[in-house]
Amino acid sequence: MPRIEGTPSISNCIQKLRQINGLTQEDLAKAVQVTRATIIALEKGNYNPSLELAFRIAKFFKTDIQKIFYIGD
């Protein structure tokens, strides 16, 4: 949806979690059923994931969506 001017953006710690778990981007992409390009885009903040993908990533890392994706920065 259109970003609203003046609202803080969503950041994430996908890269950090991935590295802590010793995974490549390809590993994670396969685990959550998206392409590597999508993981790159998310890690670099090019766009936010769909809610569905957010669920899958949270489930994979066994944590909450709002622990991975957060407001700020």
Add this chain to the structure above:
Amino acid sequence: MPRIEGTPSISNCIQKLRQINGLTQEDLAKAVQVTRATIIALEKGNYNPSLELAFRIAKFFKTDIQKIFYIGD
């Protein structure tokens, strides 16, 4: 993103929360800065919200994204 065959879909209790709080769809739409059409679509499960909108809805209802949106049904 493309729905993956065989995966459960995301449901939500937006309508319930809205009614508990005595709000019209228009009220909620304005509160979270989307059109009424978007609220209708979400309540009827036509599509899932963006992560950003999920954040705004959760914030408005003072709860967590995963309390409003959940897997199943």
Add this chain to the structure above:
DNA sequence: TCCAAATGTATAATAAACTTGACATTCAAT
């Protein structure tokens, strides 16, 4: 019953979220 408010439907346009594929750059081990 009436009527305004609330909810619902439909649709085309736009923007964002992915995919694919090719190529470039970086990194780390040898």
Add this chain to the structure above:
DNA sequence: ATTGAATGTCAAGTTTATTATACATTTGGA
């Protein structure tokens, strides 16, 4: 220095999320 693995860039195509708008239907209070 070399090299394979990992990461990064780019762009066009596809799909989903949202908007705007008009009209229809339902709801609930008077």
